[in-house]
Amino acid sequence: IHIPGSPFKVSVTSTEGKARSVEVSELPDAKVETGMPVELILNASKAGEGKLTAVCKGLHVGNVPVETVRDKRSGTTVVRFVPPLPDDYVLDVLYDGRRIPESPFTVHAFNSGKRLSSTGSTATHCSVLEPKLNPEDPFLPSGQPVRYIIQTPGVPARHVSAIASGPKGSCPVTIQNIGNGAFMVEIVPSHSGNYRLVCKVFDTPVPKSPFTFMVGRPHYDATKVIVSGRGFTNEDVSFPLGTAAVLDVDGRSAGTGRLLVDASGPISDNKELQVHDIGDGTYTVKLQPVRPGNFQLDISWVDRPVAGTPFFIRFYRRSVSDPRKICAEGPGLRGAPVSVAGEFTIFGAEGDPENLEVTCQGVKARAQGSTDSTRAKEGVFHGHYIAPVAGAYLLCIKWGGEHISGSPFKITVGQAGISGQIKVLDVPQEGTVNKLVEFLLDARSAGHGQLTMKVQGPGNPQTNVDNSHPGSVIASFLPNETGKYTVSLKWLGKHVEGSPFKVKVGAPPRPDMVVCYGTGLEGGVVGNRGVFTVDTKRAGGGVLAVRVHGPRGAFKIHMDKSPHDDRLILVSYNPPEPGRYTMDVKWSDVAVPGSPFSVYVQPKGISV
Secondary structure, three states, X not given: OOOOOOOOOOOOOOXXXXXXXXXXXXXXXXXXXXXXXEEEEEEOOOOOOOOEEEEEEEOOOEEEOEEEEEOOOOOEEEEEEOOOOOEEEEEEEEEOOEEOOOOOEEEEEEOOOOOOOOOOOOOOOOEEEOOOOEOOEOEEOOOOOEEEEEEOOOOOHHHEEEEEEEOOEEEOEEEEEEEOOEEEEEEOOOOOEEEEEEEEEOOEEOOOOOEEEEEOOOOEOHHHOEEEOOOOOOOOEEEEOOOOEEEEEEOOOOEOOOEEEEEEOOOOOHHHEEEEEOOOOEEEEEEOOXXXXXXXXXXXXXXXXXXXXXEEEEEEOOOOOOHHHOEEEOHHHOEEEOOOOEEEEEEEEOOOHHHEEEEEEEOOOEOOOOOEEEEEXXXXXXXXXXXXXXXXXXXXXXXXXXXXXXXXXXXXXXXXXXXXXXXXXXXXXXXXXXXXXXXXXXXXXXXXXXXXXXXXXXXXXXXXXXXXXXXXXXXXXXXXXXXXXXXXXXXOOXXXXXXXXXXXXXXXXXXXXXXXXXXXXXOEEOOOOEEEEEEOOOOOOOOEEEEEEEOOEEEOOEEEEOOOOOOEEEEEEOOOOOEEEEEEEEEOOEEOOOOOEEEEEEOOXXXX
């Protein structure tokens, strides 16, 4: 007797038939560049109900994440993966546990020829944390471990390698997987001397490899360093702009050490001073500035000055006797107070000083006997005038009887101003190395006068006072070292209100030293908060900016400092819908390594 509902009708289908019904609309490329997405487009609308799964493995890399995205309207499904490193990859796609037609698919990923870089995508992201060295004493102690941290997410430990050599030959190296895609490379030096460490990922050197460091304070004698070169003595020498002052340094007899060169003067770019290490204990030092002025080179071996240092060099604008190529600069070319020297400098006047003629004629009086010009260096003259009464004057500067460029100069001589009437509008309290620090002053009510600036602090910062703007003065200096500076601003010899000022100068921002890591950069699921960390400990001073863009544009994020280290910033976001998200991370308006990061957020309940 049948129970209720019996007999039951059952439909039996073949899972193998389902898999064969899946159509491959677009095959992946057989060869792709690492870091570029590989996509396979399928249509399973004729296969009936079933589950699509995909697995990707590299011959050396191992398992690689795969994502599948289905378009309900068209019925197509995109299977996508990104090869992180050069390798042969196999993509196996199954429908209800059975391979679809033509599966598995093979893809060969190749390297474009570039070294592993800390500015690549998250798949190829590789960065190195080096041990901190004291610039004043850059020697590591013998017998203590020296550690480098390599951040290379997604790379198996067997493909991270390192070799080291020291004064006694090769040295043992240990590599420890410390989790989260990080490996600690450790070497314990046993002898004093120079060491060299080469770190590789998949036989490709990591950024900045090979690394070199010195162990133990070496024995050296700076007096045995030999400095030679055309015109280099401890007396003043001159070079025309456009040429280079070059010297050769031979430290082969001085013992283990390194050459340190410090230049002071109107240098605006680090490229103007170049020190080339030939590699055999000898060096070439080249100074080629783009601005004229006086320069000083301080040369030392490790921490001791070499014989003859400091070296004094002057660069002047190239100009022979053509008056049209001679120029003058200085605040005195615009005016000066009564009975106060109006100063200026003449450049390019090479030849007999008798060719120079300077006069200052006013409407009410002539500054007789108060115009002076003294030769400072070859081709450079310092001049000044002192006017007895207020009024308009013409300052004529001639070479060989002809006016130089810009002459005659129209100047205004007025009554001496009052320092208390000058106002400081912009007072910077902080600055950055090799970036101008500027003070803006309002001199409209101060009368005629001249502003002087004196800066005390580390190094020898270049100063400049710009009086070219009517009613305002811009005083600036260019710090070349970090530290605290004292800035004195005086109007006619008296401090302006608030002077002296204190300015703290920090290191310039280093966006390339910012490290980003965390699961929030790897993917997520709608409704689950994505979190990642931005490490700025070695990035110098700067401002962090993070923007996240989703399928519907930008939305809010949260940034908090770590309670353990305020240079670690915790970034979190809550993706409202599935899709592709882009994280732009910048340090002082410059993208950090790996930025922008691309993350795919899955819908709830979908597993890959």
